[in-house]
Amino acid sequence: AQSVSQHNHHVILSEAASLELGCNYSYGGTVNLFWYVQYPGQHLQLLLKYFSGDPLVKGIKGFEAEFIKSKFSFNLRKPSVQWSDTAEYFCAVNARSSNTGKLIFGQGTTLQVKP
Amino acid sequence: KAGVTQTPRYLIKTRGQQVTLSCSPISGHRSVSWYQQTPGQGLQFLFEYFSETQRNKGNFPGRFSGRQFSNSRSEMNVSTLELGDSALYLCASSLGQSGEKLFFGSGTQLSVL
Numbered sequence: 001a002q003s004v005s006q007h008n009h010h011v012i013l014s015e016a017a018s019l020e021l022g023c024n025y026s027y028g029g030t031v032n033l034f035w036y037v038q039y040p041g042q043h044l045q046l047l048l049k050y051f052s053g054d055p056l057v058k059g060i061k062g063f064e065a066e067f068i069k070s071k072f073s074f075n076l077r078k079p080s081v082q083w084s085d086t087a088e089y090f091c092a093v094n095a096r097s098s099n100t101g102k103l104i105f106g107q108g109t110t111l112q113v114k115p
Numbered sequence: 116k117a118g119v120t121q122t123p124r125y126l127i128k129t130r131g132q133q134v135t136l137s138c139s140p141i142s143g144h145r146s147v148s149w150y151q152q153t154p155g156q157g158l159q160f161l162f163e164y165f166s167e168t169q170r171n172k173g174n175f176p177g178r179f180s181g182r183q184f185s186n187s188r189s190e191m192n193v194s195t196l197e198l199g200d201s202a203l204y205l206c207a208s209s210l211g212q213s214g215e216k217l218f219f220g221s222g223t224q225l226s227v228l
Contacts, residue, residue: 044219101148101163
């Protein structure tokens, strides 16, 4: 069965600090990988996704993630966080062979950025 | 373009009752998925409908059911409510192709007393 593990449940950073959120998945086949974000009071929205090609993908608001197939990882990074990045971040995966609506999510990481 | 709309926004029910939640997808989207979000379990997939047919189902008991109408609007129903059903229920829509991003609604917060 597919599963997603996010290593950090709660991260607190100061503005301008660098961010890396870990994500590992378990699945034997080819996958699509996603990072979603939920800002306070807002709905879940897509930050970035990996489908194929360059394993380093860039998303909105300066975020990027690197797919490392050998490590089953898809870590999210941002060189310099801002107070407005305070949110909950979810890593998600679905099997390439499956239909798009079924995502397996990690438990989420709450990021708090101190001004 | 209007986003995904979920109604009602909040619901309070008692154990044993049933509840119906509604989701209107983005115009043109044919896939609607439902997720349950709780602090302890995170986001868990309930089911997905595409062109009025259920094409994926998660590991939830049969008390959780859904349907999709010809205009792609979807409803989910939970019968014989239990305290553990208290959660935020999220609906997401897409065109229905592999690898596509999902557009989420704001959710229905269900409290079971």
